[in-house]
Amino acid sequence: MGNVLIMEINYIVVCIAAVLAMVLGFVWYGILFKKKWMEIIGVNMDITPEEQKRIQKKMIPMYLLQFVLVLLQVYVLAHFVQQFGIDMSFGTAIWIWIGFVMPTIASGVMWTNTSKNMKLMQFLIHAGYNLVVFALFGFLLGIG
Numbered sequence: 001m002g003n004v005l006i007m008e009i010n011y012i013v014v015c016i017a018a019v020l021a022m023v024l025g026f027v028w029y030g031i032l033f034k035k036k037w038m039e040i041i042g043v044n045m046d047i048t049p050e051e052q053k054r055i056q057k058k059m060i061p062m063y064l065l066q067f068v069l070v071l072l073q074v075y076v077l078a079h080f081v082q083q084f085g086i087d088m089s090f091g092t093a094i095w096i097w098i099g100f101v102m103p104t105i106a107s108g109v110m111w112t113n114t115s116k117n118m119k120l121m122q123f124l125i126h127a128g129y130n131l132v133v134f135a136l137f138g139f140l141l142g143i144g
Contacts (some may be wrong), residue, residue, distance in 0.1 A: 009078045013144030015076045020140075021133045022067055028129045040114075040122045074137050081141045091137025094131075098129050 012044040029037050038045055047055070077096065109123045 004134075009075065009082065010141075010144040013140050014071065014074045014078055016144075017137050017140045018067060018070045020136060021070045021074070022063075024133060024136070025066075025129065028132070033125045036121055037125055040118055040125070070133075074141075077134070077137050079143055081138070086142055090135065090138035093134040093141070097131055097134040101134060102127050105130065125144030 074128045077093060080092050084092050106123055109119050112119060
């Protein structure tokens with residue numbers, strides 16, 4: 001049968017990475033690129049405070065689902081890191097972004113019904129966020 005690799009995943013680091021990814025997402029999409037991102041996804045910013053609160057309340061389940069998905073990403077990446085070695089964690093994370101994440105984002109954006117400029121901006125903002133997140137994941141898994 002061969003040797004069985006027992007993977008030791010640091011679940012605390014996985015959780016910390018997921019929380020940091022959510023915080024980074026808030027900063028990335030909600031502060032740094034807020035105006036452009038809202039334009040790209042077609043959100044009307046001229047709404048009343050009451051309407052804004054109603055919309056935010058509806059978004060709670062999406063944030064919870066997003067957190068679960070991020071946990072899954074970090075957990076799976078942790079398995080790859082364990083397979084290739086902790087010393088390769090940052091490189092592994094970047095290669096996974098290059099080979100899987102970035103092309104998936106590009107494919108999704110490419111087929112939208114928006115202008116070339118909007119497609120490019122959507123790709124750059126979204127892929128950029130994911131690059132920073134995966135670099136963060138790789139770094140944290142490497143020190144954890």
